[in-house]
Amino acid sequence: MIFNNISYQVKKNESVLECLLRCELKIDYSCKTGNCQSCLLKSIAGDVDKKAQKGLKPTAIEQGFFLACQQQAEAIQKAESIDNELIFSHARLVNKQLFSNDICQLIIEPVSPLYYHAGQFINLKNSQGIVRSYSIANIPSEQQLIELHIHKKTNGAMSHWLFNEFNVGDNIDFQGPIGECFYTSENKNKPMILIGTGTGAAPLIGIVRDALKSGHQGLILFYHGARNIEGLYLHDMLSNLDKSHSNFNYLPSISHNDDLLSNLGSNDSAIKIVVGRCNEIAIKKLQPTPQTILYLCGNPEMVNTTRKKAFLAGIASKNIYIDPFEYKDLRKSER
Amino acid sequence: MSESLFDKIGGEGAVDAAVDIFYRKVLNDDSIAHFFDDTDMDGQIAKQKSFLTMAFGGPNEYTGTDMRKAHAPLVEKGLNESHFGAVAGHLQATLQELGVPEELTNEVMAIAGSTHDDVLGL
Ligand code: HEM
Ligand code: FES
Numbered sequence: 001m002i003f004n005n006i007s008y009q010v011k012k013n014e015s016v017l018e019c020l021l022r023c024e025l026k027i028d029y030s031c032k033t034g035n036c037q038s039c040l041l042k043s044i045a046g047d048v049d050k051k052a053q054k055g056l057k058p059t060a061i062e063q064g065f066f067l068a069c070q071q072q073a074e075a076i077q078k079a080e081s082i083d084n085e086l087i088f089s090h091a092r093l094v095n096k097q098l099f100s101n102d103i104c105q106l107i108i109e110p111v112s113p114l115y116y117h118a119g120q121f122i123n124l125k126n127s128q129g130i131v132r133s134y135s136i137a138n139i140p141s142e143q144q145l146i147e148l149h150i151h152k153k154t155n156g157a158m159s160h161w162l163f164n165e166f167n168v169g170d171n172i173d174f175q176g177p178i179g180e181c182f183y184t185s186e187n188k189n190k191p192m193i194l195i196g197t198g199t200g201a202a203p204l205i206g207i208v209r210d211a212l213k214s215g216h217q218g219l220i221l222f223y224h225g226a227r228n229i230e231g232l233y234l235h236d237m238l239s240n241l242d243k244s245h246s247n248f249n250y251l252p253s254i255s256h257n258d259d260l261l262s263n264l265g266s267n268d269s270a271i272k273i274v275v276g277r278c279n280e281i282a283i284k285k286l287q288p289t290p291q292t293i294l295y296l297c298g299n300p301e302m303v304n305t306t307r308k309k310a311f312l313a314g315i316a317s318k319n320i321y322i323d324p325f326e327y328k329d330l331r332k333s334e335r
Numbered sequence: 336m337s338e339s340l341f342d343k344i345g346g347e348g349a350v351d352a353a354v355d356i357f358y359r360k361v362l363n364d365d366s367i368a369h370f371f372d373d374t375d376m377d378g379q380i381a382k383q384k385s386f387l388t389m390a391f392g393g394p395n396e397y398t399g400t401d402m403r404k405a406h407a408p409l410v411e412k413g414l415n416e417s418h419f420g421a422v423a424g425h426l427q428a429t430l431q432e433l434g435v436p437e438e439l440t441n442e443v444m445a446i447a448g449s450t451h452d453d454v455l456g457l
Contacts (some may be wrong), residue, residue, distance in 0.1 A: 307376055312362060317355050319378055
């Protein structure tokens with residue numbers, strides 16, 4: 001395979017990304033599962049696999065763009081990297097605020113207007129070249145600001161950088177928006193269930209904001225799960241939405257009962273936090289109709305098993321939207 | 336020109352309607368579910384669509400050799416007559432559930448049956 005005019009020896013069954021990383025080239029990637037689009041390259045000669053173009057825009061496919069992590073290296077004779085300016089635009093950090101000890105909110109302002117749906121994601125690329133995907137939690141407005149929620153992960157190089165070294169006024173490169181996990185007003189009258197763990201709540205609150213602004217009529221169930229109470233970082237906001245919208249129900253849960261639940265002031269909120277895994281709780285209560293729309297977001301194991309269970313329980317496959325982020329390389333250590 | 340089997344059943348719309356019903360039956364059948372137990376549900380659903388399109392007599396480019404190749408790894412894992420029968424049964428039940436007339440169902444089952452030797456690598 002010739003890449004950027006240099007020839008590389010290809011091994012059987014390896015992907016283009018694996019081949020280039022094995023040869024110690026510095027190229028962008030993040031999820032390695034074909035979802036984030038950060039590993040885009042351009043094919044000059046060769047047969048691109050269908051799955052290496054899944055989710056790409058028609059214009060990108062026309063130009064021979066493909067996902068390096070999903071493409072067999074053997075099938076590509078010649079490829080090259082894509083001009084940075086074609087993929088990345090720039091934004092400035094305008095606000096940064098802690099939700100909890102290890103979750104923060106970033107507000108960034110793109111230099112040029114961004115057309116997006118809440119729930120889609122963008123890939124941030126920092127000055128060290130690390131790329132990670134983050135979902136958009138707010139709906140478009142005149143101010144042209146983008147809200148992201150960042151979870152500081154053990155050994156998470158990007159999240160640590162965003163927490164500690166990315167300051168208000170700094171610029172950052174981003175790619176996107178990308179993804180199909182968002183609200184459409186076609187579904188206005190349908191029951192909607194959202195299940196999210198941790199900062200998987202970010203795209204989901206975006207979707208809910210979009211739905212409520214569009215005057216969604218169907219019932220909305222929002223299951224947010226976290227390890228402990230601190231992880232239910234949208235508790236006040238979601239509790240308020242629950243109070244102000246009769247068709248919106250917020251159903252929080254924690255998987256570890258470290259905190260004494262009784263210590264929570266019982267007066268400030270009528271919302272009950274249950275102990276258990278939020279996806280299991282949601283599936284147990286599931287009453288699927290052919291109309292039911294399901295949004296799933298969070299850690300990949302939870303998303304994939306819940307997706308299958310919900311499908312078997314009767315939710316139509318086309319009505320299940322997932323935000324399929326994989327953080328595999330970060331999960332080597334205990335959480 | 337007479338309408339093709341694929342058009343009579345309802346074309347792509349029929350495939351879309353059938354795929355969820357069929358895939359649910361397959362995943363709920365413990366005797367064959369392990370062949371389909373891939374975490375990539377999108378990929379699996381795309382393959383079920385290929386299967387149904389082909390069985391419905393729709394446009395596809397699969398040759399007998401392709402069918403052999405696609406199922407060879409499964410034959411290695413023990414794919415046999417009884418599994419073939421189970422898949423055929425789910426296909427038939429899916430068509431019944433969708434109210435496909437009997438003579439069309441018979442045609443679909445004949446197409447599926449014609450792949451028998453290739454699928455089982457005989
Ligand atoms: C009844 C006749 C059958 C027909 C016409 C048929 C047709 C097909 C087709 C068209 C594909 C897609 C190939 C591709 O695009 O890669 C496929 C894949 C597959 N078939 Fe069949 N099939 C049949 C029977 C079976 C049986 C009996 C089993 C197992 C119980 C089975 C299991 C699978 C699996 C697991 C795949 C996916 C393989 C992969 O992941 O690459 N099929 N089949
Ligand atoms: S690294 Fe290839 S799509 Fe994410």
